[in-house]
Amino acid sequence: MATYRAEISLCTKERVEIVDITDRVLDACAKSGIKDGIALVFPHHTSSAVYISDSDRSLTGDFGSILSELAPEGREYAHDLTDYKKNAFGHIRANLAGHHILIPVTDGRPDLGRFQTIYYAEFDGQREKEIVIKIVGE
Amino acid sequence: MATYRAEISLCTKERVEIVDITDRVLDACAKSGIKDGIALVFPHHTSSAVYISDSDRSLTGDFGSILSELAPEGREYAHDLTDYKKNAFGHIRANLAGHHILIPVTDGRPDLGRFQTIYYAEFDGQREKEIVIKIVGE
Amino acid sequence: MATYRAEISLCTKERVEIVDITDRVLDACAKSGIKDGIALVFPHHTSSAVYISDSDRSLTGDFGSILSELAPEGREYAHDLTDYKKNAFGHIRANLAGHHILIPVTDGRPDLGRFQTIYYAEFDGQREKEIVIKIVGE
Numbered sequence: 001m002a003t004y005r006a007e008i009s010l011c012t013k014e015r016v017e018i019v020d021i022t023d024r025v026l027d028a029c030a031k032s033g034i035k036d037g038i039a040l041v042f043p044h045h046t047s048s049a050v051y052i053s054d055s056d057r058s059l060t061g062d063f064g065s066i067l068s069e070l071a072p073e074g075r076e077y078a079h080d081l082t083d084y085k086k087n088a089f090g091h092i093r094a095n096l097a098g099h100h101i102l103i104p105v106t107d108g109r110p111d112l113g114r115f116q117t118i119y120y121a122e123f124d125g126q127r128e129k130e131i132v133i134k135i136v137g138e
Numbered sequence: 139m140a141t142y143r144a145e146i147s148l149c150t151k152e153r154v155e156i157v158d159i160t161d162r163v164l165d166a167c168a169k170s171g172i173k174d175g176i177a178l179v180f181p182h183h184t185s186s187a188v189y190i191s192d193s194d195r196s197l198t199g200d201f202g203s204i205l206s207e208l209a210p211e212g213r214e215y216a217h218d219l220t221d222y223k224k225n226a227f228g229h230i231r232a233n234l235a236g237h238h239i240l241i242p243v244t245d246g247r248p249d250l251g252r253f254q255t256i257y258y259a260e261f262d263g264q265r266e267k268e269i270v271i272k273i274v275g276e
Numbered sequence: 277m278a279t280y281r282a283e284i285s286l287c288t289k290e291r292v293e294i295v296d297i298t299d300r301v302l303d304a305c306a307k308s309g310i311k312d313g314i315a316l317v318f319p320h321h322t323s324s325a326v327y328i329s330d331s332d333r334s335l336t337g338d339f340g341s342i343l344s345e346l347a348p349e350g351r352e353y354a355h356d357l358t359d360y361k362k363n364a365f366g367h368i369r370a371n372l373a374g375h376h377i378l379i380p381v382t383d384g385r386p387d388l389g390r391f392q393t394i395y396y397a398e399f400d401g402q403r404e405k406e407i408v409i410k411i412v413g414e
Contacts, residue, residue: 001139001277001414003312005382036141038178038274040314040378044389046330052237054184054229058216062226063233066209071342078334088338091330095339098236098374099328102178104272106143111270113182132387134380136274136314136412138139139277174279176316176412190375192322192367196354200364201371204347236374240316242410244281249408251320274412276277 004032004135007044012125016068016090018060021050021131022118025103025110028133035108037137042100044132047090047124049097055117064121067093090123097121105137142170142273145182150263154206154228156198159188159269160256163241163248166271173246175275180238182270185228185262187235193255202259205231228261235259243275280308280411283320288401292344292366294336297326297407298394301379301386304409311384313413318376320408323366323400325373331393340397343369366399373397381413 006028008021025041041050053059070093077088101118104111110118120131144166146159163179179188191197208231215226239256242249248256258269282304284297301317317326329335346369353364377394380387386394396407 003413005312005380005387036143038176038272038314040380042378042380042387044392046328046389046392051233052184053233054217054221056217056221058220059226059229062215062217063230066230066234070208070346077338079330079332079338082334083330083332088335091335092339092342095327095329095373096342097233100378102180102238102240102378104143104178104180104270106272111143111180111272113184113268116182116184130389132380134314134382134387137141174281176314176410189371190322191371192355192359194355194359196358197364197367200353200355201368204368204372208346235371240318240376240378242281242316242318242408244410249281249318249410251322251406254320254322275279 001138002034004034006133008131009128011128012122015125016123017125018064018119018121020117021120025118029105029110032135034135034137037105037135039103039105039135042132044130047087047094048129049094049099049121050101051097051119052101052116053119055115067096070096087124093123139276140172142172144271146269147266149266150260153263154261155263156202156257156259158255159258163256167243167248170273172243172273172275175243175273177241177243177273180270182268185225185232186267187232187237187259188239189235189257190239190254191257193253208234225262231261277414278310280310282409284407285404287404288398291401292399293401294340294395294397296393297396301394305381305386308411310381310411310413313381313411315379315381315411318408320406323363323370324405325370325375325397326377327373327395328377328392329395331391346372363400369399
């Protein structure tokens, strides 16, 4: 049995932004040397989320729009009375988007469907953030 | 340590439909021979989701209704300008429903509560789809 | 390779309530003796969810409010015609909140970011509920 841990660091240009991290996850899987198992892709933050969706980039804007309607930025949140970052909307969108993902690893690679792409959705960015990748397998 | 991989294939009659796949997941767990571990149930697609809910079938309609209000079919999505399937609503509902699940495996069986039932929510069906089951344990 | 299973039992005072269970998850990880792996935190119910968010308690009210707007209690649900508990809203909120979580375990502890806190969101409480913690690692 083997376990592997890696960290992805990134800093988005916009406060709210969705970026494709598929290659970086593929890379971590390759480096792990693990042939068979499961990989957890887990932001070390509570105002961002990792999720899987279609390879079409324009869909990230559609998903972002829906999330911003479900948890709007202008709304009155109790959290924002005490947190100067006023990022309650970001925490809530991170939870609605699912926060973290698990992917199967087979033959040393993420076992994804043809169009499956891994995205990092940032809701309070423009600062360094970390994503932990933890793989368990053999 | 052991790992196991299986695939469930299914094709829904309706484009949007929720079906009970509990027995097929139980079956895969039994075949795996793994007594103790965790099982990932992971659609190989981005317009469907696996989730856990109550055994009452009428609740699937309620959940489906809420999801169709959160990401309506009629709305203007950038994705639908280039994808002839016009399934942006399906991709987004899949993410809001959580896409994939993890279940504990104990004594060779999914370690579920009394009413917990495993559903596959299809948002762009009427064609063959696959769900990967990956189990890690011993 | 090692696996570990524990149960957290709890009974909320209110029907709908969000409570911090971080210490109880830390405790289970410590007792497991597993140094490296992943931990699944999985409610054995379909009307509650475990999720990760910021350490600020007032944010739980904000998240609860959003969820109660997305799946309101007063609405007509098919499920509530046959289930005397009339908890359809609770089942659906549990799914929107994500139901269960996976956390990395490193050096014998949950490998969480500085502010990451583990919450249990109850949507049909005032009765005994169980959360299964299943850890796989070494």
